[in-house]
Amino acid sequence: MGASLVWTEMVSAKGTIRESRRTFEFLDFVEEERPIVFQLFGANPESIAKATRILDGMSPDIIDLNAGCPVKKVVRSGSGAALMRDLGLMEEVVGAFIESTSRPGTVKIRSGWDAESINAPEVAGLIEKLGASAITIHPRTRAQGFTGTADWRLITEVKRSVGIPVIGNGDVRCADDAVRMMDTTGCDAVMIGRGAIGNPWIFREARAVMMGAEPPPRPLLSERLETAIEQLDLMVETKGVRRGVHEMRKHIVAYLRGFGGASKLRAELVIIEDPEAVKGRMRAALAELDASRETGASEGVIQ
Numbered sequence: 001m002g003a004s005l006v007w008t009e010m011v012s013a014k015g016t017i018r019e020s021r022r023t024f025e026f027l028d029f030v031e032e033e034r035p036i037v038f039q040l041f042g043a044n045p046e047s048i049a050k051a052t053r054i055l056d057g058m059s060p061d062i063i064d065l066n067a068g069c070p071v072k073k074v075v076r077s078g079s080g081a082a083l084m085r086d087l088g089l090m091e092e093v094v095g096a097f098i099e100s101t102s103r104p105g106t107v108k109i110r111s112g113w114d115a116e117s118i119n120a121p122e123v124a125g126l127i128e129k130l131g132a133s134a135i136t137i138h139p140r141t142r143a144q145g146f147t148g149t150a151d152w153r154l155i156t157e158v159k160r161s162v163g164i165p166v167i168g169n170g171d172v173r174c175a176d177d178a179v180r181m182m183d184t185t186g187c188d189a190v191m192i193g194r195g196a197i198g199n200p201w202i203f204r205e206a207r208a209v210m211m212g213a214e215p216p217p218r219p220l221l222s223e224r225l226e227t228a229i230e231q232l233d234l235m236v237e238t239k240g241v242r243r244g245v246h247e248m249r250k251h252i253v254a255y256l257r258g259f260g261g262a263s264k265l266r267a268e269l270v271i272i273e274d275p276e277a278v279k280g281r282m283r284a285a286l287a288e289l290d291a292s293r294e295t296g297a298s299e300g301v302i303q
Contacts, residue, residue, distance in 0.1 A: 169190070
């Protein structure tokens with residue numbers, strides 16, 4: 001859909017070293033997805049070094065160290081955003097990571113641990129000194145999680161504090177947000193995460209606007225449903241039936257967001273266990289749309 005880089009799901013250094021099947025499932029990719037970025041987390045320099053060498057041997061284009069994840073089970077181990085409050089350990093971990101890869105090594109950070117300890121510019125300078133190729137900053141603190149508003153001013157401060165590329169992240173929900181982030185912060189690129197759930201078109205739209213072109217028209221509900229069916233097939237193929245269907249539910253809800261009369265369809269789809277039944281119900285909805293068009297009803301309404 002126009003993304004310039006694709007990140008895998010985050011994997012733990014310990015799971016990588018243990019050769020956990022689930023860990024390596026997270027790293028699955030196909031050549032068409034390149035350039036691909038593997039993302040790693042951990043808090044032990046020796047484990048990070050060993051895991052990085054393993055990932056390096058799997059030929060990603062870039063390896064990224066996550067020093068910004070706010071999830072409790074990650075920070076409890078001293079990983080993710082917990083590194084933001086222990087700069088001695090941050091230096092050891094990032095140093096071991098950068099020294100262990102032959103590929104560009106990048107690091108993702110947050111604003112800081114909490115509102116009283118915002119230190120992203122300082123941490124960014126340390127990461128640059130250790131040899132990282134780029135930095136991603138999500139300008140929320142660990143304490144905020146994903147609540148409140150991302151403070152884009154921190155992206156500007158980080159950009160001013162380093163000479164390597166800075167990727168901005170947080171509260172990018174449409175193409176105009178991506179352009180506004182670059183214009184107001186001076187960042188070199190924009191990372192889109194939750195804003196792409198149910199809206200993969202955001203990448204091609206943002207690319208068009210950044211290039212000064214007219215963005216393509218927003219997808220009609222029929223295209224949304226067809227794309228959701230395609231994604232469900234891919235989820236089942238890569239994750240198995242049960243996990244694929246369950247993980248797809250939040251995406252289906254997002255694909256249907258904003259369309260009148262879709263609440264009943266969403267309620268049905270999030271309880272169906274069989275992927276063929278899910279696709280059958282969505283195809284029936286498409287047929288309803290075709291019938292609606294014939295009678296002059298709106299494209300954006302499910303009867």
